[in-house]
Amino acid sequence: MSNSSLVNYTRISPNQYGKRNHKIDTVTIHCIVGQCSVETLGSVFASSSREASSNYGIGYDGRIGMYVAEDCASWCSSSYSNDQRAVTIEVASDTFEPYKVKDAAYKALIKLLVDICKRNGIKKLVWSTSKNNRVNHLNGCNMTVHRDYANKSCPGDYLYNLHGQIAKEVNAQLGSLTATESKPSVIYRVKSGGTWLPAVKNLEDYAGLKGKAITDVAIKVTNGKIKYRVHVKGGDWLPFVTGYNTADYINGYAGNGKPIDMIQVIYTTPADLKKSKGAYRAKYRASAKKKEYGSYQYDNDKTGNMKGYVGTKGKALDRFQITLSK
Numbered sequence: 648m649s650n651s652s653l654v655n656y657t658r659i660s661p662n663q664y665g666k667r668n669h670k671i672d673t674v675t676i677h678c679i680v681g682q683c684s685v686e687t688l689g690s691v692f693a694s695s696s697r698e699a700s701s702n703y704g705i706g707y708d709g710r711i712g713m714y715v716a717e718d719c720a721s722w723c724s725s726s727y728s729n730d731q732r733a734v735t736i737e738v739a740s741d742t743f744e745p746y747k748v749k750d751a752a753y754k755a756l757i758k759l760l761v762d763i764c765k766r767n768g769i770k771k772l773v774w775s776t777s778k779n780n781r782v783n784h785l786n787g788c789n790m791t792v793h794r795d796y797a798n799k800s801c802p803g804d805y806l807y808n809l810h811g812q813i814a815k816e817v818n819a820q821l822g823s824l825t826a827t828e829s830k831p832s833v834i835y836r837v838k839s840g841g842t843w844l845p846a847v848k849n850l851e852d853y854a855g856l857k858g859k860a861i862t863d864v865a866i867k868v869t870n871g872k873i874k875y876r877v878h879v880k881g882g883d884w885l886p887f888v889t890g891y892n893t894a895d896y897i898n899g900y901a902g903n904g905k906p907i908d909m910i911q912v913i914y915t916t917p918a919d920l921k922k923s924k925g926a927y928r929a930k931y932r933a934s935a936k937k938k939e940y941g942s943y944q945y946d947n948d949k950t951g952n953m954k955g956y957v958g959t960k961g962k963a964l965d966r967f968q969i970t971l972s973k
């Protein structure tokens with residue numbers, strides 16, 4: 648274990664317990680109540696009369712300060728036992744409810760949390776809106792808040808209400824580290840006969856019902872980005888979409904309820920995956936009603952026999968398959 652390499656400024660505070668007596672397994676996010684810099688927070692914690700400190704602090708500008716080494720316990724959360732096991736992080740905030748923090752500070756907080764989790768073997772952050780779950784670390788809960796231990800609003804409603812989102816963002820980044828080990832998957836589903844059919848994965852199955860026109864398509868990937876569009880029979884190409892949500896008709900799926908005759912999909916490989924494994928492309932095919940599958944298309948490539956999309960103008964599609972490939 649070491650300290651975070653993301654630290655921009657260090658000023659060790661005398662206000663601390665010294666070496667921890669508990670393994671780090673928790674994070675506690677606080678609000679500073681002031682849009683201050685890491686230097687200002689450092690001078691506040693340098694004063695022994697303040698009787699307060701934190702392991703890390705994040706300034707309004709997203710810079711990160713360290714005031715108590717990570718292997719030592721800070722005086723931060725009004726709880727001896729919490730401060731022994733938690734990495735405490737103060738974040739510059741407004742001085743008034745809901746103690747909003749700036750985007751730069753929020754982004755730095757996510758980065759710092761990912762770094763803390765990685766170095767301390769915390770596989771994921773688990774938040775609960777139940778104080779009982781938090782303080783007793785039930786159901787894997789490993790995020791606590793100052794208001795659990797003292798009559799304070801800290802971390803303020805702004806950060807408090809974002810805790811679920813914070814966990815989600817951090818976990819996505821922790822998860823993407825393992826996702827880079829292998830090829831991402833494509834999850835997709837289509838609407839056929841007025842019903843969204845169950846999602847299928849890669850080439851394990853196909854999406855669609857033989858003999859029934861596909862009218863809408865939703866596609867997502869487990870890592871990276873995908874954009875796709877469809878051409879409506881007797882109509883035009885509809886705009887590209889990037890989402891996967893059958894309730895979002897603007898960006899959650901491609902289609903307008905009318906039979907689809909052509910589909911185009913383009914995959915973008917994340918930089919880290921591209922570096923370790925190389926670039927992938929969307930590899931997909933479709934069949935027109937009562938016909939065999941056409942040949943595979945890669946992204947919007949037009950080399951060889953590829954047209955840049957699958958399908959044929961005027962012929963409604965009934966089955967669709969997609970995976971990623973080099």
Ligand SMILES: [Zn+2]
Nearest residue numbers: 677678793801
């Ligand atoms: Zn606090």
